[in-house]
Amino acid sequence: MQIGNWEEAYLAQSQDAAVGRMFRGIIHNLGGIIQVFSLHTDLAGMMLDKAMAVLEQMRQAGPSPEVDALHDLLARRSESLSQMQEKVRQSQQILQRTLILPEFQQLPGGVPYTINSVIETEVEFMSANATFKHKVQKSMILAEVPALKRFQLELHQIMHILLANGLEAVQGMDNAEITVESAREGEGIGVRVRDNGPGLSTEAAAHLYEPFHSCKEGHLGLGLYLAKKLIARCGGEISCESSPGRTSFSLFVPPEAMQP
Structure with missing residues (x-):
């Protein structure tokens, strides 16, 4: 190869x-x-x-x-x-x-869906993890947003990566919290995934989206790298803000995702 x-x-x-x-x-x-x-x-x-x-x-x-x-x-x-x-x-x-699953192989477009349905589905499916289901306080603050017609699989993958990343950050905490928000941002849509974990170290922040770089043993270090690649494929952006006790990843889904 x-x-x-x-x-x-x-x-x-x-x-x-x-x-x-x-x-x-x-x-x-x-x-x-x-x-x-x-x-x-x-x-x-x-x-x-x-x-x-x-x-x-x-x-x-x-x-x-x-x-x-x-x-x-x-x-x-x-x-x-x-x-x-x-x-x-x-x-x-x-x-x-x-019913949406057959459409995932048709990456250029599919039936209309919303980013809120992606968030709700991924939160629900993440509950297959016992820690996420029983030990994490989950909040969804979802605004009324327009329907999307493209990049459904990519957005499902990105949302799963960010939720899994948040779960890893709060692992073992007694007061673990993960919050997901959606909002209209200009002509596009914004999504924010926030956790109350310890925050990113200086080293982790410096290499956040690099492939095969992870500060955690047993991790390939490809999750956030893949998320950045996928949102770029959608024409959008991903950013991160982190401080002790709070880490937030923000996505911008461009208006192109609303077009067939």
């Missing part, structure tokens, strides 16, 4: 990995919903047995306080039914998102 070709090969591989990661995220979310279905199915069976026992007592003894007990049982099942119905709605929303 000629020098320089590794970049395109790596970008292509990362795109395939992004699609696979999203499928894993879908499976993770559906698994949680199915687990709830299983729990409520078991509860329904147990409570049905109790209801049948009460009905049998009513049959033998005639009208009695057991009627009230039956009512209470049915009321409790009604509450559980509401929870199940909510999970059905969630599953429908998650499955709806799979």
Whole structure:
């Protein structure tokens, strides 16, 4: 492979990995919903047995306080039914998102989408990580922004990289926070991913977007390099501001992304 070709090969591989990661995220979310279905199915069976026992007592003894007990049982099942119905709605929303996956291979354009949907999807899929799901306070401040028609896969990849980078920064903290914001910026769209980690060292800041440079053991040092390459492909920009207790990455998505 000629020098320089590794970049395109790596970008292509990362795109395939992004699609696979999203499928894993879908499976993770559906698994949680199915687990709830299983729990409520078991509860329904147990409570049905109790209801049948009460009905049998009513049959033998005639009208009695057991009627009230039956009512209470049915009321409790009604509450559980509401929870199940909510999970059905969630599953429908998650499955709806799979409709965008075939479009990812058509990089020049696709169906309209918003940067907010990219943010929400990537935050949701990142929750497959137990630390992110249970130990990080997550905030999304999403403004009303215009629809986009290009660079959907690139923006999904960039958002995943920035969220993963933020998660790494707050790893092990008791008060870990990650905030994602979207806003209209001129003719384009701005996105900011902020964490309350310790901040970047002088060395890390100096080599932030260089390939194969990482201050963390076991890391290839390609994440932010790839993010910069991808946003440049979109015609946009990425920047970083960091101080002790606060690091913020900002993206600018240009108006070209709104055109087919």
